Amino acid sequence: MLERLKEFASEFFVTGDPLIYGADVAIGITMITIVTVLTYFKKWGWLWRNWLTTVDHKKIGIMYIIASIIMLFRGGVDALMMRLQLAMPNMDFLHPEHYNQVFTTHGTIMILFMAMPFMFGLFNVIVPLQIGARDVAFPFLNALSFWLFFLGAMLFNLSFVIGGSPDAGWLSYPPLSELSHSPGVGQNFYIWGIQISGIGSLATGINFLVTIIKMRAPGMRWMKMPMFTWSVFSTCIIILFAFPILTVTLALLFLDRFAGAHFFTLDLGGNPMMYINLIWMWGHPEVYIVVLPAFGVFSEIVSTFSRKKLFGYKSMVFAMLIISFLSFFTWAHHFFTMGSGADVNAFFAVTTMLIAIPTGVKIFNWLFTMYRGRIRMATPMMWTLAFIPCFIVGGMTGVLLSVAPADFQFHNSYFLIAHFHQVLIGGVVFGYFAGLYYWWPKMFGFQLEEKLGKWAFWTWNIGFYVCFMPQYAVGLMGMTRRLSTYGWDTGWWELNFVSTIGAFLMGVGFLFQVAQIADGIRKYKTLKASGDPWDGRTLEWSIPSPAPEYNFAVTPRGDDIDEWWEEKERRAKGIYPPEQPLEPIHMPKNSSIPFIMSVFWFVAGFGFVFGWLWMAILGLAGVGICMIARSFSYDTDYYIPVDEIKRTEASLRGSV
Amino acid sequence: MNKKPRSLIRIIIPVVLTLVTIALIVWPMLAGGQYVVLDPKGPIGASQRDLIVISTILCAVIIVPVLILSAVIVWRYRDKPDNKAAYEPNWSHSTKAEAIWWTVPIIIIGLLAIVTVRYTYDLEPSKPLAHEKAPITIQVSSLDWKWLFMYPEQGIATVNTLNIPADRPVKFELTADSPMNSFWIPQLGGQIYTMSGMAMTLYLQADHEGKYWGSGANFTGEHFGEMRFDVNATSDEDFDNWVAEVKQSSQALTTEGYKALAEPGTSNVAYYSAFPEGLFQNIVTKYVVDGQSAHSKHGSSSEASGAIQSPTDVSNQDEDKSAN
Numbered sequence: 015m016l017e018r019l020k021e022f023a024s025e026f027f028v029t030g031d032p033l034i035y036g037a038d039v040a041i042g043i044t045m046i047t048i049v050t051v052l053t054y055f056k057k058w059g060w061l062w063r064n065w066l067t068t069v070d071h072k073k074i075g076i077m078y079i080i081a082s083i084i085m086l087f088r089g090g091v092d093a094l095m096m097r098l099q100l101a102m103p104n105m106d107f108l109h110p111e112h113y114n115q116v117f118t119t120h121g122t123i124m125i126l127f128m129a130m131p132f133m134f135g136l137f138n139v140i141v142p143l144q145i146g147a148r149d150v151a152f153p154f155l156n157a158l159s160f161w162l163f164f165l166g167a168m169l170f171n172l173s174f175v176i177g178g179s180p181d182a183g184w185l186s187y188p189p190l191s192e193l194s195h196s197p198g199v200g201q202n203f204y205i206w207g208i209q210i211s212g213i214g215s216l217a218t219g220i221n222f223l224v225t226i227i228k229m230r231a232p233g234m235r236w237m238k239m240p241m242f243t244w245s246v247f248s249t250c251i252i253i254l255f256a257f258p259i260l261t262v263t264l265a266l267l268f269l270d271r272f273a274g275a276h277f278f279t280l281d282l283g284g285n286p287m288m289y290i291n292l293i294w295m296w297g298h299p300e301v302y303i304v305v306l307p308a309f310g311v312f313s314e315i316v317s318t319f320s321r322k323k324l325f326g327y328k329s330m331v332f333a334m335l336i337i338s339f340l341s342f343f344t345w346a347h348h349f350f351t352m353g354s355g356a357d358v359n360a361f362f363a364v365t366t367m368l369i370a371i372p373t374g375v376k377i378f379n380w381l382f383t384m385y386r387g388r389i390r391m392a393t394p395m396m397w398t399l400a401f402i403p404c405f406i407v408g409g410m411t412g413v414l415l416s417v418a419p420a421d422f423q424f425h426n427s428y429f430l431i432a433h434f435h436q437v438l439i440g441g442v443v444f445g446y447f448a449g450l451y452y453w454w455p456k457m458f459g460f461q462l463e464e465k466l467g468k469w470a471f472w473t474w475n476i477g478f479y480v481c482f483m484p485q486y487a488v489g490l491m492g493m494t495r496r497l498s499t500y501g502w503d504t505g506w507w508e509l510n511f512v513s514t515i516g517a518f519l520m521g522v523g524f525l526f527q528v529a530q531i532a533d534g535i536r537k538y539k540t541l542k543a544s545g546d547p548w549d550g551r552t553l554e555w556s557i558p559s560p561a562p563e564y565n566f567a568v569t570p571r572g573d574d575i576d577e578w579w580e581e582k583e584r585r586a587k588g589i590y591p592p593e594q595p596l597e598p599i600h601m602p603k604n605s606s607i608p609f610i611m612s613v614f615w616f617v618a619g620f621g622f623v624f625g626w627l628w629m630a631i632l633g634l635a636g637v638g639i640c641m642i643a644r645s646f647s648y649d650t651d652y653y654i655p656v657d658e659i660k661r662t663e664a665s666l667r668g669s670v
Numbered sequence: 671m672n673k674k675p676r677s678l679i680r681i682i683i684p685v686v687l688t689l690v691t692i693a694l695i696v697w698p699m700l701a702g703g704q705y706v707v708l709d710p711k712g713p714i715g716a717s718q719r720d721l722i723v724i725s726t727i728l729c730a731v732i733i734v735p736v737l738i739l740s741a742v743i744v745w746r747y748r749d750k751p752d753n754k755a756a757y758e759p760n761w762s763h764s765t766k767a768e769a770i771w772w773t774v775p776i777i778i779i780g781l782l783a784i785v786t787v788r789y790t791y792d793l794e795p796s797k798p799l800a801h802e803k804a805p806i807t808i809q810v811s812s813l814d815w816k817w818l819f820m821y822p823e824q825g826i827a828t829v830n831t832l833n834i835p836a837d838r839p840v841k842f843e844l845t846a847d848s849p850m851n852s853f854w855i856p857q858l859g860g861q862i863y864t865m866s867g868m869a870m871t872l873y874l875q876a877d878h879e880g881k882y883w884g885s886g887a888n889f890t891g892e893h894f895g896e897m898r899f900d901v902n903a904t905s906d907e908d909f910d911n912w913v914a915e916v917k918q919s920s921q922a923l924t925t926e927g928y929k930a931l932a933e934p935g936t937s938n939v940a941y942y943s944a945f946p947e948g949l950f951q952n953i954v955t956k957y958v959v960d961g962q963s964a965h966s967k968h969g970s971s972s973e974a975s976g977a978i979q980s981p982t983d984v985s986n987q988d989e990d991k992s993a994n
Contacts, residue, residue, distance in 0.1 A: 114892065189849050189866075280867045286865075323759065324762060325761075325763070327763075351860070353870045353871075360790040363783075364786065374732065375772055377736065381739060386756050388757055389748045402740050410732075413782070416786075417785075417789070418790045419860065422859070423715075423860040425887065426852055426888055426889075476687050476688070492856045494886075494887045496889040497895040
């Protein structure tokens with residue numbers, strides 16, 4: 015019995031690597047600390063009532079962002095391990111198999127568990143405030159989406175210490191991801207981690223689409239919507255069409271692995287190329303999903319910190335909608351070398367480079383928003399300014415990659431790696447950082463001090479260029495992606511060594527940010543933010559920071575794109591809006607079902623990962639029971655009485 | 671925001687950091703290594719290099735002015751008490767300006783699209799190269815984790831090393847007996863995937879004798895990084911001598927030998943004086959289900975009788991069978 019238990023444990027837990035033992039210890043200590051602290055300060059009830067069961071979009075947004083930053087750390091550590099392994103030829107730091115796991119989890123985590131939740135976090139915190147709404151359209155679904163994402167991400171992360179990580183690349187091409195080449199449970203973790211969180215992503219997309227369509231403040235016509243809201247809207251359209259493809263693709267892959275189907279294996283008539291087409295039909299729109307909201311963030315920030323109206327509003331909207339449409343006609347550029355023939359390659363080459371047109375127009379419009387403005391160099395604006403040259407260059411190398419016959423030389427080389435990191439870091443990460451700094455006071459009610467933020471900014475940026483510029487060069491020298499090691503004879507080591515230095519500089523930048531936040535938390539009482547710390551332009555700045563749970567005491571109007579700016583202008587002239595009477599506010603009640611249901615999904619996913627059908631069925635049954643329980647819960651809302659609103663407003667405004 | 675006078679140190683730090691950055695980037699570029707992609711040794715590679723240069727110039731036409739413009743705008747309109755530049759907070763539309771920056775990118779991308787489409791047809795990998803000498807055919811199969819090269823006309827085979835005659839087109843026929851890989855010899859020309867169940871065609875040519883770098887470019891698992899090979903381009907005479915030498919001094923690759931070779935694992939360079947007849951076709955058709963041709967699973971582009979040679983063209987395989 016003991017022997018069998020031992021055997022089971024040795025397969026169940028990942029063993030044999032000192033790095034992993036280190037991680038095991040770290041995870042154990044962290045868990046114990048969290049539990050101890052929560053128990054000692056008697057915070058379990060607070061955690062449950064205020065966070066785990068909340069349906070408040072602002073709190074959900076904050077939880078998304080916290081989870082995303084933790085995942086940024088995990089993905090970043092993966093990146094540093096890879097760069098360490100590649101710093102010198104013939105390094106013996108990571109075994110090839112371990113290296114493969116590290117780059118697979120790095121890619122998956124950064125896109126799906128870092129960029130996506132960061133984006134959803136910003137959606138949640140800002141969109142309802144910007145459109146003058148009290149909540150999203152489906153608050154319960156919103157909480158469910160978050161917990162599905164979170165537990166999906168946790169399931170995926172578990173693979174690192176239990177069972178073993180996936181190692182077939184972040185898009186898991188078959189046959190590498192099939193049972194024949196990945197017999198372990200790593201791929202199952204990949205499938206179920208993404209599948210569970212993917213359901214959440216799809217639901218969020220629908221939720222915000224409906225929120226934006228139905229819940230805008232009176233007077234806010236389509237062409238009066240703030241630009242960030244427009245970017246969220248175009249993103250949600252892409253999510254609506256792209257994520258179902260991912261769901262189906264992973265389901266088919268799972269059937270291959272679990273039920274012996276042959277969708278993607280050549281024997282018995284399947285086809286791995288079908289998978290590659292399908293995964294990129296999701297995967298390419300996905301990069302526009304994550305970058306469009308960043309464009310929205312930049313639009314808000316450029317306008318606010320130049321103290322000027324956004325230039326070319328209609329062009330911006332039009333450009334964004336074109337991008338979301340075109341994003342579905344570019345997927346084949348990921349495999350020009352598959353030999354589809356000149357007709358297909360020419361078509362996808364041209365559709366890909368077309369995207370550069372609306373993107374270029376947006377850059378011009380940002381520049382001309384600054385033109386004749388007054389640019390203040392606060393950290394959100396600095397990240398925005400850093401984004402512009404970075405994205406122009408990254409965009410240009412993207413256009414180079416879209417030239418099909420030239421791509422035969424760039425494809426799968428480090429040139430490609432440098433390109434997509436430049437647009438994803440320079441566009442997405444810089445954008446989300448800018449957004450985080452910009453809306454931080456609105457989320458937490460205090461401002462971050464800028465000094466450490468500027469250190470973070472410079473180390474991040476310098477680190478970025480030191481890391482990725484050499485990768486363009488080493489790609490032209492013939493170095494291919496996903497190599498775990500190379501020889502002295504290649505002549506690649508100098509560039510790789512420099513690149514590694516840059517990666518660690520970015521790591522230092524991240525530490526500065528952590529320090530900045532820690533410092534802010536320590537001094538938050540002295541850093542109290544007003545409702546409108548940046549002299550903002552849109553509705554979210556018209557209410558106190560942090561926003562009260564009902565957002566707006568009286569429903570605002572949205573007659574102008576920069577409604578709050580106009581309002582301030584009017585007030586300066588002595589024109590005040592008529593006093594509106596307060597009315598009781600209708601709010602959704604907290605619910606524990608989203609959390610519990612997601613835990614059951616996690617249980618089901620874990621069962622499927624290990625092929626323990628009893629556990630999967632148990633989990634799915636739990637999910638079903640939660641759905642039934644929800645369908646019978648009638649007591650789902652309440653009213654905040656006028657007196658309480660008055661009290662809240664007085665205390666919030668009084669302290670401003 | 672309260673503005674303090676800018677102390678010297680605050681200017682020096684970014685400047686020094688920027689210079690260090692540039693130095694770090696430029697130094698290794700000069701220090702070592704060879705830009706194989708930009709140093710082609712054959713017509714395909716040369717065309718691709720030209721295309722890279724043309725497209726870079728076209729893109730630079732837009733991005734260089736924009737980069738300068740952004741620097742100027744940010745500098746000129748920064749928020750300083752004594753900044754005398756115009757401030758117009760409500761200026762947010764100019765049809766003329768927007769017409770310009772919709773039109774300019776459209777023109778540039780239009781030009782680039784024309785260039786791209788032309789080159790895409792010209793450089794279609796399965797298009798034969800014009801040359802007075804007939805092409806030599808080499809069949810390539812990527813295995814886990816090594817490359818098998820078969821010379822049907824010479825009847826020999828090699829592993830992880832490739833000899834070709836210089837100044838003569840080479841018709842590579844490619845497939846995989848393992849996960850999809852990508853066959854890449856940067857100095858001769860761009861890569862193409864090797865895929866199970868399919869035969870792809872790639873024409874390349876080395877103009878000069880020499881030794882070139884080749885590798886697998888698509889991830890195939892644990893030891894994919896070791897799928898490197900040297901390409902030795904020699905004179906026709908030396909090539910024939912080399913073939914004769916391989917025929918004499920090496921053993922034949924048997925069917926069992928191939929099975930052992932195809933097992934996952936790395937391999938040293940190896941030479942074989944012969945290989946089983948039709949081995950390449952057997953690899954390609956390994957997964958054919960009864961009643962279907964290998965080709966029928968992969969689209970029907972080549973059924974329109976060969977205006978452009980499709981990589982999956984069955985007629986390729988038929989020719990090869992007759993050649994054997």
